Amino acid sequence: MNKPVNKTFGCAALFFGLFCQSILAAVPEYHIQLKDHLFFPSRIIIPANQKVKLVIDNQDNTPEEFDSFSLNREKVIFAHRKAKIFIGPLKPGEYGFFGEYNPNTARGTVIVEHSKKESPDAN
Amino acid sequence: MKAFSRLSIALFYSLFCISVSWADGFPVDKVYHPYVLANERELEWRLTSRQNDDGNVLAQRFAYGHSVSEYLTIEGYIVGERDDTGDFGLQAYEIEARWMLTDQGELWADWGMLFELEKQHREDIYEFTSGLLFEKEFTQTSLTINALLVYEWGKDIQDEFETEFRLKYRYRYLPALQPSIEIYTGEDFVGIGPGFMGVHRYEGQKQLKWELAFIAGLNGDAKDHTLRFALEYEF
Numbered sequence: 001m002n003k004p005v006n007k008t009f010g011c012a013a014l015f016f017g018l019f020c021q022s023i024l025a026a027v028p029e030y031h032i033q034l035k036d037h038l039f040f041p042s043r044i045i046i047p048a049n050q051k052v053k054l055v056i057d058n059q060d061n062t063p064e065e066f067d068s069f070s071l072n073r074e075k076v077i078f079a080h081r082k083a084k085i086f087i088g089p090l091k092p093g094e095y096g097f098f099g100e101y102n103p104n105t106a107r108g109t110v111i112v113e114h115s116k117k118e119s120p121d122a123n
Numbered sequence: 124m125k126a127f128s129r130l131s132i133a134l135f136y137s138l139f140c141i142s143v144s145w146a147d148g149f150p151v152d153k154v155y156h157p158y159v160l161a162n163e164r165e166l167e168w169r170l171t172s173r174q175n176d177d178g179n180v181l182a183q184r185f186a187y188g189h190s191v192s193e194y195l196t197i198e199g200y201i202v203g204e205r206d207d208t209g210d211f212g213l214q215a216y217e218i219e220a221r222w223m224l225t226d227q228g229e230l231w232a233d234w235g236m237l238f239e240l241e242k243q244h245r246e247d248i249y250e251f252t253s254g255l256l257f258e259k260e261f262t263q264t265s266l267t268i269n270a271l272l273v274y275e276w277g278k279d280i281q282d283e284f285e286t287e288f289r290l291k292y293r294y295r296y297l298p299a300l301q302p303s304i305e306i307y308t309g310e311d312f313v314g315i316g317p318g319f320m321g322v323h324r325y326e327g328q329k330q331l332k333w334e335l336a337f338i339a340g341l342n343g344d345a346k347d348h349t350l351r352f353a354l355e356y357e358f
Contacts, residue, residue: 072265076160086226088228101327
């Protein structure tokens, strides 16, 4: 086999390994409700340096758009639907988010801490 | 596992594409992110001005795009260019589809695919572009890569495959100001230079994005500079 072919297969194997690792790793879930244009809980505590999944249940009759520059995420959550948003691994700190359609009320914060503590009202 | 299946197909397709050929076209253009936002519509204007020893080439694109699902967006373009006599006129039409393969942050990196079909105005020249869009976050920075395969055909052109490679490494400093380094390669062209982008939000989904980059060709020509500018109004 010549060198370019070896390189191609090497790259493919590397990417395949990374995909498998990403898919097989368990990701903790944190559930948030959106009702009356308010996120509940509005403060989510997650562990540092670990990927987590936010599952947001929009119970309103209108769609909302989750937006956060510090988390680098944008996602539309349709009315009466759930949306999953993967965040992290993150350094300790506070990361704000808001709903683009109702920015004055739909606001929240992801708090990243070194020790793993779950928010008391997170599911 | 749906994301894994989509991604496997896309990856092997891209590896095949990259191994086929190299480009002789002009590859400085937008570096695409692999993301689609549901319910989004956008108006876009792009300007590219290239100055080299042969003179100036000016191209402008006007586009309207609409996301048709959470994972797919369609955009139509009209392309204007300044011709050999200095007149600016309609040059081509184009339709583009961008497909988000994985949710942002779901896997080690984020993946998407791009498909474009272009027809030259008044000439029997067609161009079909397809390729892989990649983005990986490193804390406050993001690396975006586009690996594209272009096939040109028609009575007025020799049929050929080309490949293009675009890279942007961006520091997400502030929403309004995100500096970057951009790299473009194709046959007989390697270019690198600084870029900037920013977002200004209005209410709801309305926002204005801008991009500016100055790319210097490193392919041996005495002078080869490209300025590219883009405005996107999303609503």
